[in-house]
Amino acid sequence: MSKIFYTKTDEAPALATESFLPIVKAFTKSSGIEIETKDISLAGRIAATFPEFLTKDQQVTNDLEELGNMAKQPEANIIKLPNISASVPQLNEAIEELQSKGYNLPNYPDEPKNDEEKEIKAKYDKIKGSAVNPVLREGNSDRRAPRAVKNYAKQNPHSMGAWSSSSKTHVATMGEGDFQANEKSLTLNDATSVQIKLVSEGSETILKDKLALLKGEIIDATVMSKTALLDFLQKEIKDANDKGVLFSVHLKATMMKVSDPIIFGHVVETFLKPVFVKYADTFDTLGISPNDGLASLYQKIDKLPTSERDAINNDLEEALANGPDLAMVNSDKGITNLHVPSDIIIDASMPAMIRNSGQMWNAEGKAQDTKAVIPDSSYAGIYSATIDFCKEHGAFDPTTMGTVPNVGLMAQKAEEYGSHDKTFEIKQDGKVQVIDTATGKVLIEHDVNDGDIWRMCQVKDAPIEDWVKLAVSRAKATNDPAVFWLDENRAHDAELIKKVNSYLAKEDTTGLDIQIMSPIKATEFTLKRMKAGKDTISVSGNVLRDYLTDLFPILEVGTSAKMLSIVPLMNGGGLFETGAGGSAPKHVEQFLEEGHLRWDSLGEFLALGVSLEFYGEKNSNAAAKILGDTLDSATEKFLLNDKSPSRKVKEIDTRGSHFFLAKYWAEALALQDDNAELKAIFSKVSSEINAKESQILTELIEAQGAKQDVGGYYKPDPTLVAEAMRPSTTLNGILNSI
Numbered sequence: 001m002s003k004i005f006y007t008k009t010d011e012a013p014a015l016a017t018e019s020f021l022p023i024v025k026a027f028t029k030s031s032g033i034e035i036e037t038k039d040i041s042l043a044g045r046i047a048a049t050f051p052e053f054l055t056k057d058q059q060v061t062n063d064l065e066e067l068g069n070m071a072k073q074p075e076a077n078i079i080k081l082p083n084i085s086a087s088v089p090q091l092n093e094a095i096e097e098l099q100s101k102g103y104n105l106p107n108y109p110d111e112p113k114n115d116e117e118k119e120i121k122a123k124y125d126k127i128k129g130s131a132v133n134p135v136l137r138e139g140n141s142d143r144r145a146p147r148a149v150k151n152y153a154k155q156n157p158h159s160m161g162a163w164s165s166s167s168k169t170h171v172a173t174m175g176e177g178d179f180q181a182n183e184k185s186l187t188l189n190d191a192t193s194v195q196i197k198l199v200s201e202g203s204e205t206i207l208k209d210k211l212a213l214l215k216g217e218i219i220d221a222t223v224m225s226k227t228a229l230l231d232f233l234q235k236e237i238k239d240a241n242d243k244g245v246l247f248s249v250h251l252k253a254t255m256m257k258v259s260d261p262i263i264f265g266h267v268v269e270t271f272l273k274p275v276f277v278k279y280a281d282t283f284d285t286l287g288i289s290p291n292d293g294l295a296s297l298y299q300k301i302d303k304l305p306t307s308e309r310d311a312i313n314n315d316l317e318e319a320l321a322n323g324p325d326l327a328m329v330n331s332d333k334g335i336t337n338l339h340v341p342s343d344i345i346i347d348a349s350m351p352a353m354i355r356n357s358g359q360m361w362n363a364e365g366k367a368q369d370t371k372a373v374i375p376d377s378s379y380a381g382i383y384s385a386t387i388d389f390c391k392e393h394g395a396f397d398p399t400t401m402g403t404v405p406n407v408g409l410m411a412q413k414a415e416e417y418g419s420h421d422k423t424f425e426i427k428q429d430g431k432v433q434v435i436d437t438a439t440g441k442v443l444i445e446h447d448v449n450d451g452d453i454w455r456m457c458q459v460k461d462a463p464i465e466d467w468v469k470l471a472v473s474r475a476k477a478t479n480d481p482a483v484f485w486l487d488e489n490r491a492h493d494a495e496l497i498k499k500v501n502s503y504l505a506k507e508d509t510t511g512l513d514i515q516i517m518s519p520i521k522a523t524e525f526t527l528k529r530m531k532a533g534k535d536t537i538s539v540s541g542n543v544l545r546d547y548l549t550d551l552f553p554i555l556e557v558g559t560s561a562k563m564l565s566i567v568p569l570m571n572g573g574g575l576f577e578t579g580a581g582g583s584a585p586k587h588v589e590q591f592l593e594e595g596h597l598r599w600d601s602l603g604e605f606l607a608l609g610v611s612l613e614f615y616g617e618k619n620s621n622a623a624a625k626i627l628g629d630t631l632d633s634a635t636e637k638f639l640l641n642d643k644s645p646s647r648k649v650k651e652i653d654t655r656g657s658h659f660f661l662a663k664y665w666a667e668a669l670a671l672q673d674d675n676a677e678l679k680a681i682f683s684k685v686s687s688e689i690n691a692k693e694s695q696i697l698t699e700l701i702e703a704q705g706a707k708q709d710v711g712g713y714y715k716p717d718p719t720l721v722a723e724a725m726r727p728s729t730t731l732n733g734i735l736n737s738i
């Protein structure tokens with residue numbers, strides 16, 4: 001009998017799991033469904049990587065590796081909650097917390113000085129950034145708003161800021177010298193292996209060796225010029241100042257974990273150039289890297305004697321005052337757009353801005369028009385097209401707008417998920433060559449200069465075929481037009497288009513409307529339909545998958561947390577992701593301050609529903625299917641009765657929302673007539689829950705209002721978390737009795 005694997009992650013989702021999972025276990029126990037938790041939290045992954053530094057009882061199994069293997073098995077059934085894709089500051093914080101708990105872990109060596117440190121850094125770098133998703137996502141992605149969610153949003157529209165045609169908000173992007181402009185791509189006729197080499201005058205450096213590639217695999221490589229980037233940034237900083245708009249940079253430093261922190265560092269350094277020049281030596285001694293952001297810089301200069309620190313602080317203040325106003329991540333706390341690289345995640349931050357009349361927050365906490373700086377132009381155009389559309393037509397109306405589900409290419413480390421080990425900051429002028437080891441032929445070559453960022457991505461043939469099939473099956477299931485967001489003028493996309501056309505020809509697409517459009521054209525086409533209440537499937541590569549599955553959900557239903565997010569694994573299993581959002585650090589902050597958690601687990605309810613259904617089919621377990629169906633009914637009722645967590649203390653929070661889900665689930669199980677045993681068990685549970693509802697709710701509300709201590713951020717104390725997240729003894733009693 002197979003199991004359902006449930007991930008233990010970080011931050012708000014991990015707290016929520018402590019409340020929800022006991023309910024799930026109690027409800028599924030009698031049906032013989034085994035649920036096993038796997039720890040893929042940042043702290044867990046660190047501990048699993050360095051057993052040699054830990055005591056026996058601190059050592060843990062490598063759950064991510066196990067799950068990664070499991071994802072390739074036909075019986076895989078994994079519920080994946082969002083986890084931290086750690087930036088360097090987050091990684092350092094997690095290491096520090098573990099060290100303070102007695103874990104004798106090495107520090108993260110920013111600049112390794114010997115082989116041992118190099119090895120430690122390499123191991124930590126594997127934990128950094130998107131380290132979990134590419135391992136588990138052994139399939140392509142199918143993300144959509146279930147009808148009940150869409151209907152709920154139509155009846156209970158979220159706020160949507162009005163747009164004015166005179167808005168000064170705009171996107172600034174390079175267009176020249178960037179990844180988009182320099183991309184080269186080809187499809188391999190035969191399996192081979194390649195070497196990536198930097199050839200400079202008098203020297204050759206092997207950047208990567210023996211990279212095995214399959215027949216039919218597409219590779220692409222490109223480079224961002226440091227000089228072009230710095231020129232662009234200087235120009236845009238000045239322009240933001242001249243135009244009186246906020247300066248705001250949008251990157252994906254977590255998913256593009258090698259390139260984007262470097263680009264972020266250039267933004268920080270260009271913005272504060274006089275300070276970085278004046279204190280170059282001091283910053284070097286303190287190990288300050290602009291890539292880690294202003295917050296880390298402030299922290300490090302704190303160690304200096306007061307007079308020295310004050311002098312730097314004064315110069316920093318002056319440089320900040322001379323520049324344009326910065327968009328704020330948290331204006332109450334003075335956290336700017338340049339503080340932490342993982343705070344400015346483009347997928348969430350751009351749609352939030354578009355929802356807010358195209359404005360971001362300034363230092364006074366007021367909304368202001370913004371220059372959204374998206375250095376690479378590969379996908380920036382989709383945001384400028386959306387902004388232009390809103391300027392012309394006004395804001396979207398959630399009560400009438402259509403929906404845009406996504407079918408995303410990401411299986412087997414497709415595209416950018418496969419770039420992590422093939423992205424390099426170039427240290428010397430020269431040429432980067434991708435050389436076919438079998439023939440010695442140079443497949444791709446770029447001229448590069450010191451400081452440029454060069455990267456290569458790959459996408460295997462089988463995932464592309466699977467992606468095309470998934471798109472066709474979604475188009476068939478919905479009868480909606482499906483648009484492949486591919487640009488024939490982009491090298492990589494041109495290769496993909498050939499394959500898409502050949503795989504589409506193998507499918508029966510009679511009566512279906514399937515088109516290929518450049519991302520900008522696709523945006524215009526889709527937005528026009530969406531405004532008119534029509535639905536359109538977006539079929540995209542990995543980065544656009546990430547962007548579009550926040551952009552449209554945030555506009556349509558207010559958050560991507562409410563999305564159904566399925567990854568049909570290529571070997572037959574199922575990976576069920578919970579929503580499309582992250583792990584919302586702000587929610588933990590509120591919980592610790594006032595005991596109110598506003599994390600919405602709707603995505604988790606939806607994921608569990610499909611996981612149970614899948615389990616039922618795979619294991620011929622009729623009860624699992626009934627549990628899945630009744631959970632879906634309960635989720636619909638949950639939405640109709642508006643039982644999502646409120647944002648305010650002393651009102652229903654995540655825990656209260658879980659209680660209501662349990663109440664409706666028990667009711668639905670009591671009402672069904674397909675399984676007498678479940679009916680008997682849950683009739684009793686349902687009447688008990690109903691009889692004690694007010695007592696349970698009182699216990700859940702009384703638990704709020706005070707500071708919470710869960711014994712840590714990255715590795716909280718399980719007992720303290722369980723106590724905090726399960727404060728209703730009455731509800732616990734009922735669950736224990738099932």
Ligand SMILES: NC(=O)C1=CN([C@@H]2O[C@H](COP(=O)(O)OP(=O)(O)OC[C@H]3O[C@@H](n4cnc5c(N)ncnc54)[C@H](OP(=O)(O)O)[C@@H]3O)[C@@H](O)[C@H]2O)C=CC1
Pocket residue numbers: 081082083084085086133254342343345348349559560561579580581582583584585586587598599600601
């Ligand atoms: N699949 C994954 O594992 C992913 C992981 N991440 C990681 O998540 C972390 C945070 O990223 P961030 O950009 O802040 O994005 P988040 O998606 O965590 O949060 C952005 C905002 O969206 C709202 N939100 C998101 N999810 C929920 C939810 N379930 N319930 C209610 N509101 C929600 C919140 O708005 P409000 O505050 O207004 O309530 C939140 O502040 C990073 O470490 C990132 O690497 C990011 C994306 C995906």
Ligand SMILES: O=C(O)CCC(=O)C(=O)O
Pocket residue numbers: 085129130131133134254255347545546549580581
């Ligand atoms: O893999 C990651 O780091 C982020 C993923 C993400 O944001 C998404 O899948 O929507």
Ligand SMILES: [Mg+2]
Pocket residue numbers: 347546547549550580581
């Ligand atoms: Mg995303």
